[in-house]
Structure formats: C-alpha cells, structure tokens
Amino acid sequence: MEKKLKAAVIGLTVGQWHVQDYLNNPNIGEVICCDTNPEKLNAMLEKHGLSKGYSDYKEMLAAEKPDIVSVCVPNFLHKQVATDALEAGCDVLSEKPLARTAEEGREILEAARRTGRKLMVNFNRRYLDNSIALKEWIDQGKLGRIYYATTKWQRVRGVPWWYPLDDAKRKVGGGPMIDLGVHMMDLCLWLCGYPEAEWVSGKAFSEIAYKEAKDHGFNSLDVEDMGVAMVTMKNGMMMEVEASWASNSEIPSDNIETRLYGTEGGAVIKAGCDKCSLVIIGKNGEVEVQEIPKPSRRLTVRDAFVEAVLTGTEVPCKPEQAIMISKIIDGVYESTRTGAPVKL
Numbered sequence: 001m002e003k004k005l006k007a008a009v010i011g012l013t014v015g016q017w018h019v020q021d022y023l024n025n026p027n028i029g030e031v032i033c034c035d036t037n038p039e040k041l042n043a044m045l046e047k048h049g050l051s052k053g054y055s056d057y058k059e060m061l062a063a064e065k066p067d068i069v070s071v072c073v074p075n076f077l078h079k080q081v082a083t084d085a086l087e088a089g090c091d092v093l094s095e096k097p098l099a100r101t102a103e104e105g106r107e108i109l110e111a112a113r114r115t116g117r118k119l120m121v122n123f124n125r126r127y128l129d130n131s132i133a134l135k136e137w138i139d140q141g142k143l144g145r146i147y148y149a150t151t152k153w154q155r156v157r158g159v160p161w162w163y164p165l166d167d168a169k170r171k172v173g174g175g176p177m178i179d180l181g182v183h184m185m186d187l188c189l190w191l192c193g194y195p196e197a198e199w200v201s202g203k204a205f206s207e208i209a210y211k212e213a214k215d216h217g218f219n220s221l222d223v224e225d226m227g228v229a230m231v232t233m234k235n236g237m238m239m240e241v242e243a244s245w246a247s248n249s250e251i252p253s254d255n256i257e258t259r260l261y262g263t264e265g266g267a268v269i270k271a272g273c274d275k276c277s278l279v280i281i282g283k284n285g286e287v288e289v290q291e292i293p294k295p296s297r298r299l300t301v302r303d304a305f306v307e308a309v310l311t312g313t314e315v316p317c318k319p320e321q322a323i324m325i326s327k328i329i330d331g332v333y334e335s336t337r338t339g340a341p342v343k344l
Helices: 015-024 038-048 057-064 075-087 102-115 129-139 165-171 176-191 209-216 301-311 319-338
Strands: 005-010 028-034 068-071 091-094 119-121 146-154 197-205 226-233 238-244 255-262 265-271 277-282 287-291
Touching (some): 005 015, 005 057, 005 301, 015 028, 015 038, 015 068, 028 038, 057 075, 068 301, 075 091, 075 102, 075 165, 091 301, 102 119, 102 319, 119 319, 129 176, 146 176, 176 226, 176 238, 176 255, 176 319, 226 319
Parallel strands (some): 005 028, 005 068
Antiparallel strands (some): 146 255, 197 226, 226 238, 277 287
C-alpha cells in the first residue's frame, strides 16, 4: 500500500471521529474538512493543524477531488451527498443508517454501481474487541447453529436532543430504531452470518420523550422513543430487537447487549464495562467466562474502509446489508401503522 489517499469528511459532529482515524492512518496523506458551521469547521482545523476546510461540499469535491469521502451529515442529506461524492469519482463511507429508508438506500447503491465506486457503511460495533473475539468463536463452530438472538440498546433517559428533532421524521427518518437499533441489528446479523430477513412484527412507542420535548426547545417529537421488533429470517432463525432513547426500565444507564442461542452453546456480550468478556454456556450446562484477548490486528471501521479501497477488495460493511436492515426498520414502522406483521 504505497499510495496515500486524500480523505474528506463532510459533517464534523459525528465526523470528528472519522477525521481522527484518518489522521492516525499511515495510508492517508491528507485530510480535508467540510461543515456548514464555520465555528465547528475552524475548531476542527485548529485542533488538528489542518489547512483545508470548506463550507460547501460540492465546491470541495470539485476543487480537491478527494479519493475517499466520509458522509457524516444528518440522515435526510445522506442520499444527495453520497450520490454527489460517488459521481465525483470518490469512494464513499456513509455513516449509519445508509439512508432514511430502504428505497433511498437502493438509490445510493445504484449510484455506486453506476459509477463503479466503492460504498461502505460505518457499522463500527463489528470492530470492538469483544465482537471480533465472538465472531472468531462462532466461525470455529463453538456455538453450532444459531437459532435465536436478542440484541438491545436501552436508555433510561438519553434522547439526542442535539439531533435535528424539530422535524425528526423527515430529517432523521425515525427514532432509536433507526439510530441505535441499526447498530445492534448489524452486529447481531453479522455475528450470525447475515441471514436474510423474511418477516417483521414490531411496535414503535412514543410514551416519554414527547413530554420533554418543549423543555429542549422542540414543540413536539414525531418519532418513537422506543422500538421493539421480532424478525424471522429465511433460514428459520429469529431475532428480537429493542432500542430506546427513553424508557422506564430499571437499568441506571445504557444497556447494550447481544445474546446468541446456538445448538452447541450460547454467548452474551455486553458493552460499557472496562473489562469485556464472553460468557459461553456449553451444551452440558457448564459456564465459561473468558476475558477478551486483545486482537493481534486491530482496525477501526475507517481503517477497514481505507484497506478495501487500497487493495481493491470488497468492503466488509456492505451496502446491501444496510439496505436489509433499513427494510426491517421500514417494516417496524409499517407494522406499527397496521398492527400486523410485515413480509419483507
């Protein structure tokens, strides 16, 4: 990998971590920042000693011709910004979700295929140490065939009021299902080999956060504060999903957990603790707790994207996978509307 890439980051709120990872990657020769907020843009340039910053991403694409672009803007802008970057000849890493809906995601994918550029989604939970370790165990067959899984990201009170929630359904696309659930579904399905979803039955609740909206400067909140779903896969596996920004549960803080049930054993991984561990319950009922060893080769999701671009290999976090998750989320909202399961 002798070539050094020119990277651009559009949107510096979530994009600040993209900037950091690109600066730490030896295969990146230059990082360019773009944000419509001049104070945020100038602060980022000053923090990292960078010289190139733009407020207009189209001007940046034309002037700089970056090799790769991270799209870190609000969800309603993903389709347009990602498509423009692809058509400008850039390989694109999009923040999750790929788009507000599966249809929008398919339009971005079509642009990638039409231009012949790479398109990857920023599913970073795959790159945590415990995720990598569990995936290795699963691939070795230690759990056997996984037939049921639960995955959740619960918050007692954690509405991201800094999101553009004044028109949330249009600008974000949904609530915690599209914000947190998308991460947990990707991790769970990736661990399980990404079986194809067939049916979803779900419910989007709005019971708590709307009462607090005015305290945070919003007249209303038109998305859910908690979403749940049961998803049946074509291979017979079932996945239960729960995602909440606000819930009256007993947990004191974020509860981020994935449990897998296999024919030869089960596993659970939890986030938010200093020492992460896997709990394996064997077929004879023995319980084994193994501390997670540090992987010999550690990549961030941004490093993995850069590697795929430089080596010409397939991106690991595929847009087709992101579109399937969007179909599930679309199904949750449709199931909420109709009160019936949705065939995907």
